[in-house]
Amino acid sequence: MSYLFPNYGRIPLEIVSGEGTNVFDDRGNRYLDFTSGIGVCNLGHRPVQVKSAVDHQLEKVWHTSNLFESSIQEDVAQLLCQNSGGDAVFFCNSGAEANEAAIKLARKFKKKHRMISFQQSFHGRTMATLSATGQKKVRDGFEPLVENFEYFPFNDIDAITQLTGDDIGAIIIEVIQGEGGVIPANQAFLKAVEKKCKELDALLIVDEVQTGIGRTGVPFAFMHYDIKPDIITVAKGLGSGFPVGAMIGSEKLIGCFSAGTHGSTFGGNPVCMSAARATLNVVFTPSFLIEVNRKSELIMNKLDQLNKLSLVKSVRGKGLMIGIELKLEAKEVLADLRKKGLLVLPAGPKVIRLLPPLTIKESEIEEGLSLITKTLEEKETIQSV
Numbered sequence: 001m002s003y004l005f006p007n008y009g010r011i012p013l014e015i016v017s018g019e020g021t022n023v024f025d026d027r028g029n030r031y032l033d034f035t036s037g038i039g040v041c042n043l044g045h046r047p048v049q050v051k052s053a054v055d056h057q058l059e060k061v062w063h064t065s066n067l068f069e070s071s072i073q074e075d076v077a078q079l080l081c082q083n084s085g086g087d088a089v090f091f092c093n094s095g096a097e098a099n100e101a102a103i104k105l106a107r108k109f110k111k112k113h114r115m116i117s118f119q120q121s122f123h124g125r126t127m128a129t130l131s132a133t134g135q136k137k138v139r140d141g142f143e144p145l146v147e148n149f150e151y152f153p154f155n156d157i158d159a160i161t162q163l164t165g166d167d168i169g170a171i172i173i174e175v176i177q178g179e180g181g182v183i184p185a186n187q188a189f190l191k192a193v194e195k196k197c198k199e200l201d202a203l204l205i206v207d208e209v210q211t212g213i214g215r216t217g218v219p220f221a222f223m224h225y226d227i228k229p230d231i232i233t234v235a236k237g238l239g240s241g242f243p244v245g246a247m248i249g250s251e252k253l254i255g256c257f258s259a260g261t262h263g264s265t266f267g268g269n270p271v272c273m274s275a276a277r278a279t280l281n282v283v284f285t286p287s288f289l290i291e292v293n294r295k296s297e298l299i300m301n302k303l304d305q306l307n308k309l310s311l312v313k314s315v316r317g318k319g320l321m322i323g324i325e326l327k328l329e330a331k332e333v334l335a336d337l338r339k340k341g342l343l344v345l346p347a348g349p350k351v352i353r354l355l356p357p358l359t360i361k362e363s364e365i366e367e368g369l370s371l372i373t374k375t376l377e378e379k380e381t382i383q384s385v
């Protein structure tokens, strides 16, 4: 008997402790965690820098409300702006709330009702963000949706080039679609999206909830591409496990979110901010990001060997956000890996998604990848019999 709504398809495994890339279940079994709590624990489990910052904050004050000034919010906002090219930040508690804020800000600023997003995209579970999401299964049953969202094919330059209308307020996009299957955008496509925003006088909102905070080897994944968003949304990795989201906006938008227009009781909570400040001080250090890229190269080189297996369709991604597309259901492989002590994620029905902590050690990369290779080789043998 459970007192929880069954809205999650839960795996029969309870993680009771974690350190670095390792987690342990209630029977003492160890697992190598290549999920990071879905791209959240970017510095691994219980990183010492974040723990000591949070411990320190817990001794001072836990909550004050946004009726008062907050120098710790200012610190985190400065780190986010200086590393993204943005000019102002609104803090909230999740990725959906960051996107909700972006949608509201775009509506209020542009006063135009149509918004464009992309097929297979994922932007959250609130009414506006599920309406922006380009996956039918996420929207089904929740109609009537927030109106005027349209879903364009991802990486289709022709389709976006043909978009017209002086009633379009914004285009929202993940530069690497995460939940949709780890699908990186093409450079030319993103340039076409940016150009279209300029042509239509619409805002470009980049959803970096999964790709931001160093995950792809740069502070924000849009930096792999030669584009400049008007709004960037982040969450997941920002608080190392403490719930925090943020919307970063460009200068022209600042006046639009004047006092009383938008808010959140817990947004910018000092304990979460202490976790975020400590996290960013590590992740945005150039030497840290160089290491992420080195590890990414190591993993990609090793995964390249998987392409020889006939059940592997492709290996793709950037930094430490990696997808292995299979010709069979990913959940079969996930269960086998779990039995061998490795936790990985699905992304759609046929993609295995790897989001290991950015702090992963080389020995852990070796261990995890050899388990993946072994498991896929076993599957290949069974299939060919």
Ligand SMILES: Cc1ncc(COP(=O)(O)O)c(C=O)c1O
Binding pocket: 093, 094, 095, 096, 097, 099, 122, 123, 124, 125, 174, 178, 179, 207, 208, 209, 210, 235, 236
């Ligand atoms: C790209 C993207 N946007 C938004 C969200 C929603 O974030 P949250 O679950 O924190 O509301 C997610 C969550 O997976 C995401 O991957």
